[in-house]
Amino acid sequence: MLRELLLMVSMVAALFQPGAKTEVKPAEPAGPHSIPVTKAAGLPRDSVDSQPVLVGATTREAILSHRDIFRDNTSHRTIKPDWAARWRAIDRPLTLVVAFGSWCSDSQRELPEFLALTKETNPFVTIHYIGVSRDKQAPAAAWPKGIPPQPVALVPTFWLFELQPGGAQQLVGKVVEAPPKPEQGMAEAVLELIGSAR
Numbered sequence: 123m124l125r126e127l128l129l130m131v132s133m134v135a136a137l138f139q140p141g142a143k144t145e146v147k148p149a150e151p152a153g154p155h156s157i158p159v160t161k162a163a164g165l166p167r168d169s170v171d172s173q174p175v176l177v178g179a180t181t182r183e184a185i186l187s188h189r190d191i192f193r194d195n196t197s198h199r200t201i202k203p204d205w206a207a208r209w210r211a212i213d214r215p216l217t218l219v220v221a222f223g224s225w226c227s228d229s230q231r232e233l234p235e236f237l238a239l240t241k242e243t244n245p246f247v248t249i250h251y252i253g254v255s256r257d258k259q260a261p262a263a264a265w266p267k268g269i270p271p272q273p274v275a276l277v278p279t280f281w282l283f284e285l286q287p288g289g290a291q292q293l294v295g296k297v298v299e300a301p302p303k304p305e306q307g308m309a310e311a312v313l314e315l316i317g318s319a320r
Contacts, residue, residue, distance in 0.1 A: 145156030167226045169256060176224045178264045182237055185251060195234035201241075201309060208313045209239055215285040216316065217248045219269060221260055222278040224253055228299055229278045230307045231280055236280070239309035253266040256272075272296075280308075282315050 165174035186193045222229040254263045258274040264273045283291040283293040301311035
């Protein structure tokens with residue numbers, strides 16, 4: 123014990139000798155606190171809340187089973203009979219591409235009404251869902267074949283494409299983040315978008 127104490131004293135004394143060189147390492151700067159992206163059940167985790175996120179092409183069923191908030195919000199949405207009738211009346215080939223964030227409160231609020239509307243499928247309307255992380259990057263491979271990838275600025279975004287003679291898909295409109303009219307739900311906003319494309 124005495125030997126260890128003497129060794130420590132001599133080391134400290136050497137630090138205070140004239141001309142002694144000591145290497146002082148600066149403290150590491152504090153960086154932003156972030157949760158590393160890991161995977162849970164094969165899905166990446168969100169960098170903020172650490173919950174799994176749907177990224178890339180997905181389905182209505184996967185969204186509903188992904189987070190309780192989507193299932194619960196969808197089950198509490200009431201689809202008006204005239205909306206359901208308008209949905210069933212669509213009789214021309216259309217494609218809807220929906221970019222959303224499973225982490226996003228706007229998507230959690232707006233997407234469920236559309237999911238409730240589309241519980242009944244329409245054979246003329248093909249729907250593609252693309253999940254994005256907080257960087258809002260939707261890889262080209264997630265987009266349906268024949269539809270040019272669109273930039274995603276806000277989520278959810280609904281793009282409506284119409285099949286043209288010769289098989290090309292033409293963008294005819296979109297709804298970004300929220301319905302354009304106050305007191306309007308997303309189901310009604312999408313139905314109006316479809317109606318205006320005639």
